[in-house]
Amino acid sequence: MTGVDDRLSIVDLLDRLLGGGVVICGDVVISIAEVDLVQVSLRALVTSVRAEFESQHGVRARAALPEPQYAVRAELEPQSS
Amino acid sequence: MADTGTYLYGVLDASTPVSVETTGVGDAPVRSVAAAGLVALVSTVPLSDFGEEALRSHLEDFAWLERTARAHHQVVAAAGAAAPFVPVRLATVYRNDGRVEALLAEQSDTFARALEQLRDRTEWGVKAFIDPHTARGAEPADEPAASGNSGTAYLLRRRNQQRDREHLRQRAASLADELHRHLTDNAVMSRRHRIQDPRLAESEGTMILNGAYLTDNASSSVLTTAVDQLRDAYPEVTLEITGPWVPYSFAEIDADAEFDR
Numbered sequence: 001m002t003g004v005d006d007r008l009s010i011v012d013l014l015d016r017l018l019g020g021g022v023v024i025c026g027d028v029v030i031s032i033a034e035v036d037l038v039q040v041s042l043r044a045l046v047t048s049v050r051a052e053f054e055s056q057h058g059v060r061a062r063a064a065l066p067e068p069q070y071a072v073r074a075e076l077e078p079q080s081s
Numbered sequence: 082m083a084d085t086g087t088y089l090y091g092v093l094d095a096s097t098p099v100s101v102e103t104t105g106v107g108d109a110p111v112r113s114v115a116a117a118g119l120v121a122l123v124s125t126v127p128l129s130d131f132g133e134e135a136l137r138s139h140l141e142d143f144a145w146l147e148r149t150a151r152a153h154h155q156v157v158a159a160a161g162a163a164a165p166f167v168p169v170r171l172a173t174v175y176r177n178d179g180r181v182e183a184l185l186a187e188q189s190d191t192f193a194r195a196l197e198q199l200r201d202r203t204e205w206g207v208k209a210f211i212d213p214h215t216a217r218g219a220e221p222a223d224e225p226a227a228s229g230n231s232g233t234a235y236l237l238r239r240r241n242q243q244r245d246r247e248h249l250r251q252r253a254a255s256l257a258d259e260l261h262r263h264l265t266d267n268a269v270m271s272r273r274h275r276i277q278d279p280r281l282a283e284s285e286g287t288m289i290l291n292g293a294y295l296t297d298n299a300s301s302s303v304l305t306t307a308v309d310q311l312r313d314a315y316p317e318v319t320l321e322i323t324g325p326w327v328p329y330s331f332a333e334i335d336a337d338a339e340f341d342r
Contacts, residue, residue, distance in 0.1 A: 008154070009323070010147050011281050012206060015274045015291065016329035017150050017171040027086070027176040 086131050087114070087175045090122045090156045090168065091332075092185065092192050097164035103155045107131070111156050116182040117189040122160055123181060131174050140172065161327030165200040167192055168329050195332055201298045202269060204331060205324035207308060208277075209260050210286030211317060213249060257290040260311055260318065267307035268294035272330045286319055293330035301325070 088106055093099060095118050101111040109124035129135055139145045153171055160166040175181050185192065228234060265271040274291040282288070296304050308320050 008151075009283055010150065011277050011283070012323055013150050013154055014146075015206075015277070016293075016326065017153060019274055019330070027174065027180055 083177065084128050085125050085177075086128050087178050087181050088124045088126045088131060089173045089175060089181060089184075090124075090153060091160065092119050092121050092167045092169070092196070093160060093164050094118065094193075094196055095120050099160050099163045099166075101156055101159045103159050104152065105156045106149050106152045108152075114178045114181045114185070116185040119185045119189060119192055121181050121185055122156060123178070124156075126174065131172075136172055136174070157327050157329075165196050166327055167195045167199060167332050168327055169332070199295075199328045199331060202295050202328055202331075203298055203301055203324065204326040204328040205268075205294050205296060205301070205304055205322055206326065207260075207264055207290070207292045207294060207304075208284075208288055208321045208323070209257060209290035209292075210284055210288050210319040210321070211253060211256070212285070213287045215317060253287065253289045256315070256318070260290050260315070260320075261292050263311060264292060264294050264304065264307055267303050268296050270295040270331055274330070284319070284321065289318075293326075295328055295331050 088109070090105065090111070095115055098113075098120065099122070100113075101122060103111070105111045105124040107124070107126050107130055109126055111122055111124055114121045114123050130139065139149070150171060157166065157168045161168070175184070261271065261273060272293045274293060276288050276291055279287065294304055305322065308322055311318065312320055
């Protein structure tokens, strides 16, 4: 179970804040196309996480594992086969 | 020309007034806008940060996104702890309070229905992971022709690898369906979110299910019992529960929302 909200996984949060909640049209129209927006933001995070991992472990971060049917397709970078 | 907008967190019924002490997005205080028997929780925000152009670039800045998401969530969690609350999606901004009042008036029925749906209910997240290496199990042995260094052997090995990957994918998918079905049977409603990007994984293993389950507050333990049953039945699966959540995943009131029940 999660404890203090500060420790909530940002990914779990974004699943809900971007993918959940009533979708109504505000006056400021941002089409939060989940894939576009989150992928772009996530790229920044992935880059920093990977860099940190590599510097700590001196190895390349592991490649994505075989994706289940519902995996988000990461369109930003070419898929490794 | 106004230089501020009204940022909306969500809506509650006027009969259950809530005051939220925590600061909201952009360090702005949280206040209320009332209309049609409903109350919207809002913050005044500068358009230099929350106008269209600014939002577009901010939302690509992960640090800003995280700060804003957490602040937004703090408000929703505080409100939802005190009364039934219908959260709205991140970054919903109106020109002014009057526009929010108009929203409440125009959509009062749909908000009222959504509030009823979420009243005295809680969301729980359940994520399931498998270890792809142990999950392979007994694979058919490669044909002898796949060993060796010839071009044919190479192609056979590639084909076998692709077949193995495909089998693993199919098994993971049907396992995920099985897990979700059992959890759904023990919840009021359920919904599957997209599998989270493996590059952001905070746990070991391959995620195969990212589910959200709505339970009646009086019987939340039914779901945790169901998770324990799955742990016993599927020792190769790691199950993580998150929650309690204000029911973000069940607040959609558009007709196309897909829920399982």
